[in-house]
Amino acid sequence: MVYAANVSERRRQPPELAISTVIFALRGDGEESRPTLWMPLVRRTRQPYQDLWALPGGPLSAAESLQDAAARNLQETTGLQPDYLEQLYAFGGLDRSPAQRVVSIVYWALVKPDEAALARETDNVRWFRADGVGQLAFDHNQIVDYALWRLRNKVAYSSIAYAFLGEKFTLAQVREVYEAVLGKTLDPANFRRQLRAAPDIQATDEYLQGGRHRPPRLFRYTGSAGPKNGPLA
Amino acid sequence: MVYAANVSERRRQPPELAISTVIFALRGDGEESRPTLWMPLVRRTRQPYQDLWALPGGPLSAAESLQDAAARNLQETTGLQPDYLEQLYAFGGLDRSPAQRVVSIVYWALVKPDEAALARETDNVRWFRADGVGQLAFDHNQIVDYALWRLRNKVAYSSIAYAFLGEKFTLAQVREVYEAVLGKTLDPANFRRQLRAAPDIQATDEYLQGGRHRPPRLFRYTGSAGPKNGPLA
DNA sequence: ACAAAAGTGTTCAGTGTACACCCATGC
DNA sequence: GCATGGGTGTACACTGAACACTTTTGT
Numbered sequence: 001m002v003y004a005a006n007v008s009e010r011r012r013q014p015p016e017l018a019i020s021t022v023i024f025a026l027r028g029d030g031e032e033s034r035p036t037l038w039m040p041l042v043r044r045t046r047q048p049y050q051d052l053w054a055l056p057g058g059p060l061s062a063a064e065s066l067q068d069a070a071a072r073n074l075q076e077t078t079g080l081q082p083d084y085l086e087q088l089y090a091f092g093g094l095d096r097s098p099a100q101r102v103v104s105i106v107y108w109a110l111v112k113p114d115e116a117a118l119a120r121e122t123d124n125v126r127w128f129r130a131d132g133v134g135q136l137a138f139d140h141n142q143i144v145d146y147a148l149w150r151l152r153n154k155v156a157y158s159s160i161a162y163a164f165l166g167e168k169f170t171l172a173q174v175r176e177v178y179e180a181v182l183g184k185t186l187d188p189a190n191f192r193r194q195l196r197a198a199p200d201i202q203a204t205d206e207y208l209q210g211g212r213h214r215p216p217r218l219f220r221y222t223g224s225a226g227p228k229n230g231p232l233a
Numbered sequence: 234m235v236y237a238a239n240v241s242e243r244r245r246q247p248p249e250l251a252i253s254t255v256i257f258a259l260r261g262d263g264e265e266s267r268p269t270l271w272m273p274l275v276r277r278t279r280q281p282y283q284d285l286w287a288l289p290g291g292p293l294s295a296a297e298s299l300q301d302a303a304a305r306n307l308q309e310t311t312g313l314q315p316d317y318l319e320q321l322y323a324f325g326g327l328d329r330s331p332a333q334r335v336v337s338i339v340y341w342a343l344v345k346p347d348e349a350a351l352a353r354e355t356d357n358v359r360w361f362r363a364d365g366v367g368q369l370a371f372d373h374n375q376i377v378d379y380a381l382w383r384l385r386n387k388v389a390y391s392s393i394a395y396a397f398l399g400e401k402f403t404l405a406q407v408r409e410v411y412e413a414v415l416g417k418t419l420d421p422a423n424f425r426r427q428l429r430a431a432p433d434i435q436a437t438d439e440y441l442q443g444g445r446h447r448p449p450r451l452f453r454y455t456g457s458a459g460p461k462n463g464p465l466a
Numbered sequence: 467a468c469a470a471a472a473g474t475g476t477t478c479a480g481t482g483t484a485c486a487c488c489c490a491t492g493c
Numbered sequence: 494g495c496a497t498g499g500g501t502g503t504a505c506a507c508t509g510a511a512c513a514c515t516t517t518t519g520t
Contacts, residue, residue, distance in 0.1 A: 015293060017250055017336060060248060062334065066325035089465070090323040090338045092299035101295065103250060105323045105336075142464065149463035172471080190510065192473070213471040214517040230382035231375065232322070405499080423483060425500070446498045447490040 015092070015101045019069045020057030020140075022088065022108040022147035023080060024130065025116035026164045026180055036180050037130035039144070040078045040119060048098045049137030053128070055144070057104065070107035079120045082109035084163035086227040088147055096139050108147045110163035155181045158228070159200065162221040170208050170216040171195055195219075248325070248334040252302045253290030253373075255321065255341040255380035256313060257363065258349035259397045259413055269413050270363035270384075272377070273311045273352060281331045282370030286361070288377070290337065303340035312353045315342035317396035319460035321380055329372050341380045343396040388414045391461070392433065395454040403441050403449040404428055428452075 028035045041053040056077040060069050067085060074080055085107055092103040111119075121127060128134075130148060135141065154160055161177045162169075175191045195201050200223035207215040261268045274286040289310040293302050300318060307313055318340055325336040344352075354360060361367075366377060387393055394410045395402075408424045428434050433456035440448040 013295065014247075015250060015295065017248060060325070060336070062246065062248065063327070065327060066323060066336070087323060090299060090320060092293070092338070094296070094298060103293070103299070103338075105325070105338075145464040146462070153463070170472090187510070187512085188471085189473075189475090189512080194509090211471080212519060213469080214473085214519090216472060229379070230386075231378040403499090420483070420485085421498085422485085422500075422502090427482090444498080445492060446496085447492090447500085449499055 013100060015103045017060050018057055018102050018104045019060050019066060019073055020055040020104050020106045020143070021070050021074050021085075022055055022106065022144055023074065023078065023082065023111060024109070024147075024151060024164075025111045025119075025127075026113060026177060027116065027127070034180060035176055037148075038116075038127045039130050039133070040080070040121075040125055040127050041133065041136070042077055043124040043126075044137050045124065052135065052137040053126070053133065054137035055106070055140050057106075060105075066105055067107070070109075074109060078125055079118065080109075080111050080115060083112050083115065083225055084110035084160055084227065086229070088143070088150060091139060091143065093139065104143075106143055106147075108150065110160060112164065112166055114166060152181055159198075159221070159223050160227075162223070163225060165221075168204060168206065168218040168220055170218060172216060174219075246333060248336045250293050251290055251335050251337045252293050252299060252306055253288040253337050253339045253376070254303050254307050254318075255288055255339065255377060256307065256311065256315065256344060257342070257380075257384060257397075258344045258352075258360075259346060259410060260349065260360070267413060268409055270381075271349075271360045272363050272366070273313070273354075273358055273360050274366065274369070275310055276357040276359070277370050278357065285368065285370040286359070286366065287370035288339070288373050290339075293338075299338055300340070303342075307342060311358055312351065313342075313344050313348060316345050316348065316458055317343035317393055317460065319462070321376070321383060324372060324376060326372065337376075339376055339380075341383065343393060345397065345399055347399060385414055392431075392454070392456050393460075395456070396458060398454075401437060401439065401451040401453055403451060405449060407452075 023039050025038050026035045027038045040056065042056050044050050044052050044054050056074060058073045058077075060066065064072065066087065071082065071085060074082060088106040088108045090103060090105045094101060096102055096104070119127070130144070133141070133144060136144065155178065161174060161181070164177045165173060171192050172188065174195060175186055175188060178191070179185055200221060202220045202222050204218045204220055206218045208218055209215050256272050258271050259268045260271045273289065275289050277283050277285050277287050289307060291306045291310075293299065297305065299320065304315065304318060307315060321339045321341045323336060323338045327334060329335055329337070352360070363377070363381060366374070368374065369377065384393075388411060394407060394414070397410045398406060404425050405421070407428060408419055408421060411424070412418055433454060435453045435455050437451045437453055439451045441451055442448050
């Protein structure tokens, strides 16, 4: 039995290769409050770490690329199709798993609100606020921290914020994304000017109706969605 | 025999896990010219890609972390001990290797000039200019391109430049590092001011003698050397 | 009319860049 | 003395932050 393997036995086996994904979505938690970052986790149904929450993941199938494996696994466990998917890091510490050694190649994903609304929530799949996940299985707390760090960094210098939004959005909604991710408020006037200066934000001639005040104009993002990692795809 | 395996056979085997490293050092190539980026490569002595140059690498031993594996492999193949070592990316495309599927976790390293001078150059280990490596084995050209991209990015916003330099250095030497990596000249006056404003650059009371002109002051870097990736070690 | 968000204008401090200039050394 | 790189001073354009102000809607 693998789980009972002693150390010398374990040293002889090749490390197992697994794929996991940290998934982020923005959700308005209350009625009147600002949206915040959420992520889906799956409950462990086996040892080790049985009944603790963990990142969705699984083994790498032989006939699919790493990214495809992440997307498929994500789809199978949570029903989600990400709008942004990028490799985060390969975790390969010796004692990540108590039995067989596991090397995990971790991806991180962003999903749009309509997609996140479709996500099925079962007894073994539940959404958590990103800043309140509690104790997770394996080294997954460390992985979530790193993913959050990367998200906060990347939102500041790239255009991933739009992966959190639908096709059309108000500039205030974009600002809410930044405020939720960065955890601080931003000056609406200056933020607006910055976005207007960006070439890949196009104004539509539509306005968001139904609000309590002056209807804001809707905009569209015309840049590409996927990650741009220099010479990589 | 692994290399003769057909596709359906190959699909059944678990992917192999390997570690490779892209190593950068700065070398003055001529007498009077500016230093440029170089990297050591190893010659393939077996199929596939026999006789082509490739990144140093090898399989992951069961009892060492990913980073330790990279450092050890690097030491064994090139004799180098890096001053900076950081994970680059996990490459896992289906057709990276013609026979068994291989997932490579790639690191990148920077070595100081005294260390690079010690490096043994044999018939199967040779140094190349980073911008003229020719055709490499596997997808290693793509990997080198990505490592170069990361290096150029990171040099602009972090302090890795000092991993290319010895304990004491002139500000002009630091500038030469930036110019070699970024591939453009920088204003000496403004560059100097920027560095003087950095808190972890300390002036010594020594001067570099033997130059053709006014002897420049030597400085010391007091910051830490390793990669700082947010919540990761 | 009033409140509140949408949207515009203006000021100000900090920063990067260009470049003129002085300093110290070898030849 | 002269050439050259070391090192300092300074002006200017650009940018981000602060904030006053106008516009447009719902109530």
